Amino acid sequence: MNNISIKCLKSEQIESGACHGQFVINSLQPGQGITIGNQLRRVLLGDLGGVAISAVRIAGITHEFSTIPGIREDVLEILLNLKGVVLKSQTKNVQFGRLKIQGPSVITADLIQLPSGLEIVNPNHYIATISTSNILEIEFKFEYGTGYRLASQTFSEEDENYLQLDTIFMPVQKVDFKIENVYDTANNISERLFLDIWTNGSLSPTEALESAAQIIIDLFVLLLNNKNTNESPQADSKNQSISIEPYTNIAIEELQLSVRAYNCLKKAQINTVGDLLQYSPEKLQELKNFGRKSADEVFSTLKNKLGIILK
Structure with a gap:
């Protein structure tokens, strides 16, 4: 030893x-x-822990199902692309950045104006394309955290004008x-x-x-x-029950499955990895139009991306 x-x-x-x-x-x-x-x-x-884009505010846009004149991608596609921006930070405080570009232009991550202490690891990451002379203006909110956080888990009056992102903090x-x-x-x-x-x-x-x-x-x-405290065992057990595996809230969209496998899972109301783990391999293959090929794809993706092996 x-x-x-x-x-x-x-x-x-x-x-x-x-x-x-x-x-x-x-x-x-x-x-x-x-x-x-x-x-x-x-x-x-x-x-x-790590830093990620947790919310954005796009000029003239009120919801994620909008389209922006002159922009090749719709808002949902832009939000999905922004989730791939990798950041390195020297602070854990909430910070803000901006992007204002007039087209025509191809927008990559390096065009984002960052506060001091924040750095983009993949500056060539693609965000969107402006095909006309229109202006695209976005404000970014950067937060530090651990694990994975769904957009539905963050609600506050301060953020009502922001579009929330499913945030991956895991480095x-x-x-x-x-x-x-x-x-x-x-x-x-x-x-x-x-x-x-x-x-x-x-x-x-x-x-x-x-x-x-x-x-x-x-x-x-x-x-x-550790010394004995007056906390009751019931309180300890309650705190333990709150902790969950870091991958259970990950949306199945993050697995990047084929269209067939993805559609079958969504029709079965399987929206997160946690939902997926409730199914055994045999039960999964009983889903309508979900054959052995789709099952093998899901098993392989879970193993390679998250290290999860379904028993």
Whole structure:
């Protein structure tokens, strides 16, 4: 245990500013690999925070089903494109940005005027195209958070003029790990843990791993320093029941399924990943017009995008 070490095997930047890193943790005792791997994976996917566009205000537009004269995309398409803008921030405060462009022009993320301390990771990300001499003016609201937040979960009088977005704060997109047994000359067994981390580029895999490790350390320090309080067990159980997996509120639109599979799920009132997880593979294939090919697509997408394997 005293010889435990961690090493970065690979660190690379992939398309659109996203990053991938591979790490190995050596000299673990048998059984520790699965414990550490599971804990790190859950924290990396669920507890790390990030900044994202949470709402926009478009000049002359009152609802998301509008069209803008001279703009190739409708408002819904623009909102969907804005969800792909990846941001890096030095503060957790709510901030605002603007975009004002006169066409004809192709609008990309780098044209957004940002406040100090905020940076766009993928500046070439496409937003919209102005095909005439019209002016497009948008005000952006940037917020810090963790996990995934539906637009329906944010209502306030201050935001009544804004169009809300389903907001993805998670900087870590995917985490995989595997464990290998290592035998020494005396035939003693130890384990080594291989950890692969993919991020959206707002922080590096190394930074993500360090932050996750610190969160776990802080948690156990609190447990060690915890003293008896007057809080009742009922209150504790209530707080525990509120916590949910970070992916349950993710809309199925985020899975980017084929039109056939998507339509079948929507007709069955399956609107989120949480709804989808209520179905077994057998029950899923009983849906009308939902065949084996569509089922395989859903299983593969859940595994590759979210690391979820349906039993």
